[in-house]
Amino acid sequence: MSIRERLSGNEATAYAMKQINPDVVAAFPITPSTEIPQYFSTYVANGQVDTEFVAVESEHSAMSACIGAEAAGARAMTATSANGLEYMWEMVQIASSSRLPIVMGLVNRAISGPLNIHCDHTDAMSVRDAGWIMLFSENNQEAYDNMLMAHRIAEHKDVMLPLMVCQDGFITSHAIEAIQLEEDEKVKAFVGEYHPEHYLLDRDNPIAVGPMDLQPYLTEHKKQQAVAMANAKQVILDVAKEFEDMTGRHYEFFERYQMDDAEFVIVCMNSTAGTVKTVVDELREQGIKAGLLKIRVFRPFPGEEIADALRNAKAVAVLDKVPLVSNVGGPLYEDITSSMFNRGVHVNTINYTYGVGGRDVTADQIKSVYHDLQYTTDMSVPYRFLGLKEGK
């Protein structure tokens, strides 16, 4: 029997980590992810986990400690946000290129400056090509569920890549909502133990990790990473199926909300999807065929599946919760439109930058997007702001 509880997204993540009971957690506090290692260190102090908790002096060290632990053969986890992720950025790349399946909770936050500690997805997007599997979570339940599935995906022999579970800072991380938790024994059996084939502490079979990799080799090692990332797609679906058998909760690459006959579609990630669903329900009552495609799996990017899901729409809006400062579209928009192009899907698609630095996203703003989708004919400016204060 699942357990009914009420937890914040951070609590849910820490609770999942307690149930996973990893060998090593190395973390440094940064808003809004601070509570994850804080709650977890309480579990350590209370003897509720067997984990070695390493209170490092920086995020660079947090990821370095995770890399060392994982290379040694341990299961290592961490959590961070924004500038903390930027500080570990160098090691984030090394984790994936050394094929170490570290699992990290990323509580999404704007990257300073000017200084801002609130939610947007700039931090996640700065590592979108770093070779990590990236799962996004609409609410505390999804943050918990994604974390329970994380190791099964990351540690799969055809994958062996690190994985981050993203959730919206404060909006999800600090809001307390109802949640269904699974029982400890069930989680333990589902997650299983980690037995890597090669590891540094295997004294009978010594190895060298992360050696020099010059011109004759790096291209081929990157190809291996690309193949592993592609392999992750099937593993993600297989693990989701098994998870559904245990919990009854269904997961795919993305959630289709009222998509069967949708003419006007919003694509977004994380907590905004909740607001969009409310608006979709309202518009459906008025007979407007609105739909939502909520991305769960951002890396590996399920481009073909997304393009096919959007094929019959009349117009699509992609919401990027990042500032657009590149004179081109946001990362989600660019990935989706290039996938559509490659797949021969020609649907007018516009891009909004919204919710930057924790700016509130209202139902009225989402309605205005659906309004634009119904009545916009001028596609010459596909890049737009949502909720921008602007003079004439």
Add this chain to the structure above:
Amino acid sequence: MDINKDSTWEELTPGGTIYEAGNAREFKTGDWRSMTPVWIPEKCKQCGLCYPVCPDDAIPVGKDLCRGEFNYEYCKGCGICAKACPFKAIEMREEGK
């Protein structure tokens, strides 16, 4: 494990992990050298001051604790041994001259 410059991506180990110990000797770094130390045995007193300061392992030492000819496969020509030698028994010369 037979990995060489023509190995395909299917043949390489994941992440480049090497499944054996002591493999640094496979990586011959001597070709980084632009200055070459030249040992002059007639001036050498076998005092033993040069080989402990070598940052690599390019000065072989026998069981009699006497040094021998440089191992140029690993010597990067840093010149620390020449600086340490009290007897001018090591001269630095430009590579290729």
